[in-house]
Amino acid sequence: MRFSRNLKAFGFAAAAALAPLAATGAQAAGTVTVAVALDPGSWDPIDTFIVDWASAATNIFDGLTSRGPDMKLKPGLATSWEFLDNNSRIRFKLRENVKFHNGEPFNAAAVKFTFDRLLGEEGKKGPQQSNYNAIERVEVVDDNTVDFIMKQPDPVLLTKLAGYGGMIVPPKYIQEKGDEYFNTHPVGTGPFKFVEYNPKISLSLEAFPEHWGGAPKIDKLVFRMIAEANTQIAELQAGRIDIATLIPFGLAPTVEKSSNLNLVSITGPTTVALRLNTKNGITKDVNVRKAMIMGIDRDAIIKAVLLGHAKPIASFQADLSFGYDPNLKPVPFDLAKAKQILKDAGVPAGAPVKIDFRGNDATFREVAQAAAGYLQALGLKPSLQPYETPVLLNDIIPNGKTGEAWHNAWGGWTFDYDNTAYLMYHSGEKWNPYDNDPKLNTLLEKQRSIYDVKEREKILHEIGRYVADQALEIPLYNQNTIYGVNKRLQNFDPPADRRFRFTDVTVN
Template sequence: MTFSKFLTALGFTAAALAAPMAAPSAQAAGTLTVGLTIDPGSWDPIDTFLVPWASAATNIYDGLTSRGPDMKLQPGLATSWELLDNNARIRFKLRQNVKFHNGEPFNAAAVKFTFDRLLGDEGKKGPQQSNYNSIDHVEIVDDNTVDFVMKQPDPVLLTKLAGYGAMIVPPKYIQEKGDEYFNTHPVGTGPFKFAEYNPKVNLTLEAFPEHWGGAPKLDKVVYRMIAEANTQIAELQAGRIDIATLIPFGLTPTVQQASNLQLVSITGPTVVALRLNTRDGITKDLNVRKALNMAVDREAIIKAVLLGHAKPIASFQSELSFGYDPNLKPVPFDLAKAKQMLQAAGVQPGAAIKIDFRGNDATFREVAQAAAGYFQALGLKPSVQPYEAPVLLNDIIPNGKTGEAWHNSWGGWTFDYDNTAYLMYHSGEKWNPYGNDPKLNALLEKQRTIYDVKEREKILQEVSRYVADEALEIPLYNQNTILGVNKRVKNFVAPADMRFRFTDVSVD
């Protein structure tokens, strides 16, 4: 496929590609404007797992812990924590003299209310509760101290507390206004407070000068909901948005060549693989799976389709993930050796291999076609099968109805390999329709009981090596987080997970 056809497949017309850049349109002084792909529909932390929610709401809310742009865990509304009672209890010391945007005090009662709500009936309605089910309940020790009483060990909990669902919310406000009102009129303790929300159009935040971390340098942050990539780029070029969050790989040169713009391309959490069917077809043979791993030239795919904005991977995690093993290297491309292994495995020329993928992912469509080309060069008869994303994710994969290979893209929001590995490889999990490996199950279960960081890291690295030895998938690449940023934006450090925090950002 030619480069122009590739761009057309992404939804860009020839006229749009050829159009000259519009003259910059002045933004209001002190206002930063960001393009988001979708409107989450609710700004309640327990209602969503969507990245666009976090790109905005990380400025409205704080958690007990937080992550900086370097993804390292740091104190948030809790200043310290300790394990008690043989790890059955975690005690948090809370930051004092903090208040919510409506003037309510932040205290132990607010923490207890937040987690009672998350773990109760209201939390059941959303997707976040299951991430925190290791917590039995929260006890108030005093106004500035809480204990999390645990049902079971959870070494990832401190990281989860920096996540979406664990953002601390105001008890009195929610009790008076109700959940439905809170969905569209959020209140937190973050550096920016809610000002206005027009569903599917925009969200406006204003600076909260009394934030415990210091007053923001900006007056306002405006989020515009722009679902089309070409529209986001056009608005970025015209100066009507300052940060675009939807930059297709094929159009990164457009941003790079604009004198008023900067392309930010950094290592992110998203990894992409072809998972392999270990129950049916030729891929139930380990040697066939190993041969397929050798037959795909990851570097060539990254260069041709992703224009270099990715890295090859050896396991289904990025280098930012806890549990990443730098000594585990991607399988080198060796088509001749792969052919020999197929022959030794008794695979007949023309044997079928099908790749199932999300049909709305234009980039992976190109990757799937490239992989099919490599499989054809191996002597196989490949086919590619697109599905609507909900069908693939909620029926084909979990019910074990895939072909020999299927598309899997994963963000790993905790930046901890447990969040990926347990869900992908433990028997009975939704994303593991075929595997039931007692040794792998035991390793995955063991690391969940261990709080010692080094010991747990060793087990997770052992999991990644075991998965590689069993060739349960073809790890392809870790794709970059890509943003387009107007050069008038100052002191902006792009976070890999796109959870923007604009406290120290300013605009010319």
């Protein structure tokens, strides 16, 4: 297929350009350097949802709970928790003798300050507050005990407390220095403490020997902001960075063949779909939507465009997600049957199907071209409409101005189907411009009110099956998280969600 040859040609050309770079180690002993694509602009936990923030800041801050690459929730700054008063109160016992990097003590007052700030006026300025609005308030019981008083149940809260906005911050430091200073000079209780921040260039950290979990085994940790994938790979090959986080699928073989590097490709949280317009055009008809799903060979796209670094999906979630139903299988490719369904639905030959997508996503452009080829073979007339990402996400989709299909890539470090399904399918949500389905609304709301794991999982399975039956989207694939890693790193456990924690990492 043409889209496959184009991608391979790009890969070979880029590999040839990078080949002359020698693997000359330029790293200081005891230092690990990581390349990330974006500078979040603020290191305050309540100011961002950018993954590259978490890649670095998970080493600066701790939450009440913790979750590592094994996906298991465990104690963090809280050693235990219990549900009281019919689940309306969650009591956390706090770890004792913990210090912030500036010497300030961690205690119940710090937890209350953190959540008062997150749920108050300062939190309103950022994107994290809405993730925690099930909390009414935090009450101090004693220096080592706090109660979370809940407005409503939130079965994902304990996971949310392990990252992003729930990270605990130092009250005295912020009160004395101010929010703006804290943005660029972060202080937490994590295994590494802040040294220097050069906006859009680098963030430098050093080991915090007094960390409650034990001193890190390396001395320094540096995050370099490198937006170009080719540059990340060149720096990786030259030994000037240890981990590259931008590995285009076409360049994965280049990393894999390097003698001093390892290519890590693991199941990640990001899923990709073509959401379907259920209000306008031929996609109003559920049978047409089902025919379109059946008429695209997703396995072929994964093999040819993504070079195997993805999995087919039946619902808009990874198999690591809580709520994933292994019994729900992807609709098999069957062009002949799909054509018959369209004929029975009275769809005329050459009916238009416009696909809106993020124009800066070169990989998805290849995917969209391939999908369009299949839709054309189905007898439809597809067209591709690229948009600048902010325009697509903030105007075209939420205002219901899409064509018949649109590009939707969605991650979720919580690995919980609720964080996808509620936002995608509940009426009134930003990402659901067309549907108001009372049955689906009821299911989505019901699972949010339940802490019982097995009961909630049953409802999430029901939601997945219902969405599949309504064919609200064409589930394309679950994209792998890919890293290029220098072989000198030891004890590096690659996280699927890119929330690195370098406490136990050593270097040769």
